[in-house]
Amino acid sequence: MPLVSMTELMQQAKVQKFAVGQFNMNNLEFAKAIMEAAEEERSPFIYGVSEGAIKYMGLDYVVAMAHAAADKSDIPVVLHLDHGSSFDVAMKCIKAGFTSVMFDGSHYSLEDNIRLTKEVVRAAHAMGISVEGELGTIGGVEDDLTVADEDAKLAKPEEAIRFFEETAVDALAIAVGTAHGMYKGEVRIRYNIIEEVAGKVAVPIVLHGGSGVPDEAIRRSIELGVGKINVNTENQVAMTAAVKKVLTEKPDVIDPRKYLNPAIAAMREVVKGKMKLFGSSNKA
Numbered sequence: 001m002p003l004v005s006m007t008e009l010m011q012q013a014k015v016q017k018f019a020v021g022q023f024n025m026n027n028l029e030f031a032k033a034i035m036e037a038a039e040e041e042r043s044p045f046i047y048g049v050s051e052g053a054i055k056y057m058g059l060d061y062v063v064a065m066a067h068a069a070a071d072k073s074d075i076p077v078v079l080h081l082d083h084g085s086s087f088d089v090a091m092k093c094i095k096a097g098f099t100s101v102m103f104d105g106s107h108y109s110l111e112d113n114i115r116l117t118k119e120v121v122r123a124a125h126a127m128g129i130s131v132e133g134e135l136g137t138i139g140g141v142e143d144d145l146t147v148a149d150e151d152a153k154l155a156k157p158e159e160a161i162r163f164f165e166e167t168a169v170d171a172l173a174i175a176v177g178t179a180h181g182m183y184k185g186e187v188r189i190r191y192n193i194i195e196e197v198a199g200k201v202a203v204p205i206v207l208h209g210g211s212g213v214p215d216e217a218i219r220r221s222i223e224l225g226v227g228k229i230n231v232n233t234e235n236q237v238a239m240t241a242a243v244k245k246v247l248t249e250k251p252d253v254i255d256p257r258k259y260l261n262p263a264i265a266a267m268r269e270v271v272k273g274k275m276k277l278f279g280s281s282n283k284a
C-alpha cells in the first residue's frame with residue numbers, strides 16, 4: 001500500500017496503549033531489515049530519516065526506497081522527517097514524498113516554538129501530512145547536533161499541554177530524561193511528566209533516545225502514554241558488530257553482500273524485539 005501519515009496510527013496507539021517504533025533509515029540495509037521485521041511481526045512502523053541521513057543518501061533515494069518497501073506490502077509504513085530544522089526543509093521533504101515531518105523547535109523560546117510549529121502544522125495538515133513537535137531538550141548526539149547533559153532541559157508539563165493545544169501536532173516529543181545515543185549511566189525517566197502530559201493531550205507522547213532503555217522502563221512509559229519510540233543507535237551497533245565479526249573471521253572477504261547480509265539479519269532481530277516490546281506486533 002502507499003505510504004501513510006502517522007495521524008491514524010498515533011490515534012490507534014493512544015487508544016490501544018502500544019507504541020509505534022520509529023526506526024531510522026540510514027541506507028538500503030536499514031530499509032530492508034526494518035521492513036522484513038515488520039512483515040514478520042505484522043507491525044506498523046515509521047521510517048525516520050534525519051537531515052544528515054538525507055544528505056548521505058540523497059532525498060530521491062530515500063523516498064524511492066521507502067515507497068518501494070511500502071508498495072509491495074500491506075503493512076502501514078510512514079516516511080517521517082526526524083528533527084526537521086526549518087519550515088523549508090519540512091516542505092521540501094513533503095514535496096518529495098514524505099508522509100510525516102517532525103519540526104524540532106525545542107531550542108527556540110516557547111513562544112517561537114509554538115509559532116513556528118503552527119506554521120508547519122497548518123501547511124502539512126492541509127496536505128494530509130502529520131507533524132511531530134518537540135518541547136524541552138533531549139540530551140546526547142543526533143547527527144551534528146550535540147546537547148551536553150547539563151543543557152538537556154526537561155519539559156514542563158504545563159508548557160507541553162499549552163504547546164499541544166496551540167499547535168495541534170499529531171505526536172508530542174517531550175524531554176523526560178532519555179538521551180540520543182547509548183547510555184553511559186542509568187536512564188532516569190521522569191514518569192510523572194509523561195503521566196501528567198499524556199493525561200491532558202489527545203495524542204501520544206514520543207520517546208526519543210529509545211536505544212538502551214531497559215524493557216521495564218519502556219513498558220511503564222507506554223502504559224503511561226508514550227505511543228511512539230525512536231530507535232536508531234541499537235541498529236547501528238548491531239550492524240557494525242555484524243560487519244566486524246565477518247571481517248574479523250574472514251579478512252579476505254571483498255564482496256559487500258557477504259558482510260551486509262549478516263548486518264541486515266542482525267538489525268532485523270533488533271527491530272523484531274522492539275516491535276514485540278512496544279506491543280505493535282499484530283497491529284497492522
Ligand SMILES: [Zn+2]
Pocket residue numbers: 083138142180208209230
Ligand atoms: Zn530524536
